[in-house]
Amino acid sequence: MAKLIIVVDKTQDWAPFFKFDGVMTLPDYLKWSVKNKQRIRVINLCRQAQYLGSGYYCSLLAEARGHNAIPSVRAFNKFNRHEIADVSEDIPSSILQQLNKALVNENANQLSFNIYFGETEFKALKKVASYLFDAFTVPILTVELQKKNHWQVKTLKIGSVHKLSESEQSRFATALEKYSHKIWRVEPVNRKFKYDVAVLIDAKEKFPPCTPKSLELFVKAAKKAAMDIEHIGAKDMHRLAEFDGLFIRETTAVNHHTFYMAQKAEREGLAVIDDPNSILRCGNKVYLHTLFEQHKVPMPDGVMLFKNDENNLARAVDALGLPLVLKIPDGSFSRGVVKVKNLTDFNTQLTALFAQSSIILAQRYTFTEYDWRIGVLNGQAIFACKYFMARNHWQIYMHGKTKTQSGGFTTCAVAEVPLHVLQAAIKACAPIGDSLYGVDVKQDGDNVYVIEVNDNPNIDDGVEDLHLGNKLYDIIVEDFIRRIELKR
Structure with a gap:
């Protein structure tokens, strides 16, 4: 039987409901570990539903841990700035007919109601609520209806548990208890x-x-x-x-x-190459760090830093020392990756990065003259390159105000790559999928560290294809x- 975990931003968000030892905050959930292979269901009730907010990260990192989460990351990505507007065109005509039939005697021109796990207090709208929950699977879905010539769905919003009234809290708790006994379904x-x-x-x-x-x-x-x-x-x-x-x-x-x-x-x-799961899993460095940790993929030591956490500096420096590297989760081509040499620089850069994301990844700094790029397709290495650091810089790409410089490269046969580098690259791809990936690996003597896995690696004529043609x-x-x- 699966274990149920409920994640909230603040413990008081759950205060109106029955006491349950599976309720925890996001930082507590990320520190919590499962000792056996028990299946885990996560009900994500975090307040910040926007991209890179706490709610988004809860579902993203739950997936990295192999847990089933609602909402899923895919569900979050259907919403833009907490809401979806003008969705009636995407709703089947049969559902809209049911909607209009149910509200035929309604005199108002606007109506708003909540859906809790597919349930609503309006019995006539039960089928409509069930459809909207299947299409936009979030615990609390606020639906705004508008009547012009006929009733239409104006907007859909992700509801917040901490904003529910006393009567709404009761309906939510009843729906949650009912839903938690259902089997998780795959579309x-x-x-x-x-x-x-x-x-x-x-x-x-x-x-x-x-x-x-x-x-x-x-x-x-x-x-x-x-x-x-x-x-x-x-x-x-x-x-x-x-x-x-x-x-x-x-x-x-x-x-x-x-x-x-x-x-x-x-x-x-x-x-599909790149499939959506690969884009999700490779597109966020915090996710990859958690995934690699779960699957024991060799990587630089790292610490996740949380916005408004006063212990960020002490935890990072104590664990990693200086200099260290700070990474915004979804940067690419060396963007959003900075090296900090001292505490002043650390605070300045961290403040700037937290303006873009609620979690930042700090990693131990390891200098190498080049990074390996191993191309992996369907679990097999198909090309190998050495990408050298840009001149007088610690990264492959150096972005200037007017132009971007990059280092040189060397392409070689896969058979010429050290075995432990290949093994690390293939191991890193295994929990992500069987698509086409470019794995960046640092080699420091006998030690190797997977930096990241790219879901759409460069394949340029005269570079990645130089050996195989x-x-x-x-x-x-x-x-x-x-x-x-x-x-x-």
Whole structure:
């Protein structure tokens, strides 16, 4: 039987309800460990529902621990700034008909009500509430209705348990007790069966994961394998069902159209690289740190720092020493990563980074002349490069006001890579998925440290393909065919 955990921002948020030893704050939940392989259900009632807020992190890190959380990170990402507006177009006409039938005698032009785990006090709206909960699975969903010619759903908002009235608290507690006994369900995937692949690109992107030449080489390899390729953009989301696969060759992010397109493509039954789970898991350094910790992947020592925690400085310096590295969770291309040498610098940088995220990762600083980049596809290493640090800098990329400089590179055969580097890279990918990844590894003698796993690694002509040449593109095409056939 699964153990139920309820996570809140403040313990007083749970004060109106029955005493339960499974209620804890987010920092306490992250410090809490399970000694056996018991299944864990997490009801996330944290107040901050916005991207990189405490609620978002609760579900993100619950997933990293292998726990089932509601809301899921995917559910959070359906909302923008706590609410979704004008959703009636996405709701089936049959549900809207039920809504209008239930409110046929309602005289007002606006109406608001809460849904608690799919339950509502309005019996006539039970089917509507059930549908909205399945589509937007959050513990408390506030629905605003508006009547013009007919009733429509105006906005959906994530409700907060600490704002409930006494009568609402009673309904919430009853619904929670009922829901906690239900079986967790997985959304079905509709499968489509066409045999061509869309490649998502942004021709204006400053640091794309593929050069134009490498895109051409991929198209050439695909044609040899009887695969049609079409380049698409962000505005082509509605066309995804036309394809059998989606290859994302644009820099991904969670709160971004690349993630939404990956989600939609997966729902449509496409073979997807990068799949949405990989984008979620690789797109946040705090998540990766927790995941690596759970799976004993070698990595630099690290400490999570929480906004408004007065002990941040002492904990980080005591554990890691100085200098150390501070990382914003969703930075890319060395952005949002800073090295601090002294306490003054630490405080200044931490204040700036906390303006962007409620949790910051601090890691032990280890200098190496280069980082290994190991390309991994379906659990197998397919290319290997050494990326050298930018001149007179401690990172591969050095961003200036007018231009960005980067260090050199060396491409080599996978067989030439030290075995413990390869093993660390493959081990890091295993809990993330079987997609295409670029694993950054620091090698310090016999010690190796996985820095991060990138879900859409660069594949540039004359760099990553320098050793294998066209064969590298053949390998990717062959794996896409494998994935497509598995879908069939």
